[in-house]
Amino acid sequence: MRYGPEQAEKTKERVVKIAAAQMRKRGPEQVGVADVMNRAGLTHGGFYAHFASKDDLIAAAVHRMFEEAQDMFRGATEDKERHEALRSYINAYVSKSHRDRPERGCAIAALSSDIHRQGRKARAAYDKGIASLLGKITALLPEQEGVDRRALAVSMMAEMTGAVAAARAVSDTALSDEILASARRSLRARAGLPPSQPERQSR
Amino acid sequence: MRYGPEQAEKTKERVVKIAAAQMRKRGPEQVGVADVMNRAGLTHGGFYAHFASKDDLIAAAVHRMFEEAQDMFRGATEDKERHEALRSYINAYVSKSHRDRPERGCAIAALSSDIHRQGRKARAAYDKGIASLLGKITALLPEQEGVDRRALAVSMMAEMTGAVAAARAVSDTALSDEILASARRSLRARAGLPPSQPERQSR
DNA sequence: AGCATTATATGATGTTCGTCATATAAAACG
DNA sequence: CGTTTTATATGACGAACATCATATAATGCT
Secondary structure, X not given: OOOOOOHHHHXXXXXXXXXXXXXXXXXXXXXXXXXXXXXXXXXXXHHHHHOOOHHHHHHHHHHHHHHHHHHHHHHHHOOOOHHHHHHHHHHHHOOHHHHHOHHHOOHHHHOOOOHHHOOHHHHHHHHHXXXXXXXXXXXXXXXXXXOOHHHHHHHHHHHHHHHHHHHHHOOOHHHHHHHHHHHHHHHHHHOOOOOOOOOOOOO | OOOOOOHHHHXXXXXXXXXXXXXXXXXXXXXXXXXXXXXXXXXXXXHHHHOOOHHHHHHHHHHHHHXXXXXXXXXXXXXXXXXHHHHHHHHHHOXXXXXXXXXXXXHHHHHOOOHHHOOHHHHHHHHHHHHHHHHHHHHHOOOOOOOOHHHHHHHHHHHHHHHHHHHHHOOOHHHHHHHHHHHHHHHHHHOOOOOOOOOOOXX
């Protein structure tokens, strides 16, 4: 044990990463401390050398989820002109692959009904993540007369996260696919994107 | 004990009602069998005279949530002309009072990230509830040329549930209120309702 | 009146949980 | 080389959990 002075940092990062994945997949309360530590190749007792409590771990995990979301956003939008960036982000977000991989996906959709039972720090991290995403979507929206871009961004974010959450919740595959397809088309139209591109199936 | 032959039926109904409220508030997994029974004035052991398992209780609770949702829908829409019914339903759903009382509210918003971890029966009840609601929203939408009412209903449901879930998740009150207000305005416009009614504050 | 039925209660089982006190052993430092 | 520091391990604590076997007592039927 103890393989270097900054090994602890690496270990902690690994634990948080695993926790972030597991908690998106199974919910923060369903993920046990011992489970996370075992997945990191450790035993449960050492946990409290890194975190003050499980609530602390949850807060750190939520923070990391939004870091990963930033990467996803950047990957979909960078080096693209605004219209194309917006289309790319919508297609990536409201997609089957996002629906089918909650452990790698957006925290807002994954934790929508879990987060309000969590501690102060986890909720603060969530707030910050939402605010940041809203800012980015607003900035991508085209300016049009009579359109409040900020309000449109809020409304679109609700539809995006609601559609992915609903598509995950539903067990009928056809209905789930329909939810994604309808939301995707509606979102593109509301974003002011030309309607009938060759309808790519984003999987 | 045993106060009559149909007393058991009453008791079961009471247990399911309590479970439906608690599970919307705290999540199905966070609600213990003993907790529900105690709230019903009983002890935990008798539980298995009424239900085969906790999963069974969850399924029954989800079923009941959608029954209550039907009542809410009917209450907001009955005896109203289509436009007015639609406006009334949107205002009631995307409201502060709905946000602040998840235990009495819509199962879709309350369980969006919980339900996909549940058993077959609970998920089937959820599917049925979503399908039924979608049918009702579709029927209320005005017919317009070039508008797929069903697709619009799906997209609007995603925005409604996403907005309420996000408004609950966020701890910043101002942001939470903004989410509701933006979604409400957007939904009314998308439903084809005249834009600037005297903006009632639905609480 | 007495017997069978059944709704609820008591209490136990074995798990899993978060937390913590303590032990170990390797690295860093003198 | 020896001492201190510290990352991880071991093991235990009490609480909560779902489940079930059994007990109790009141009802409905004969």
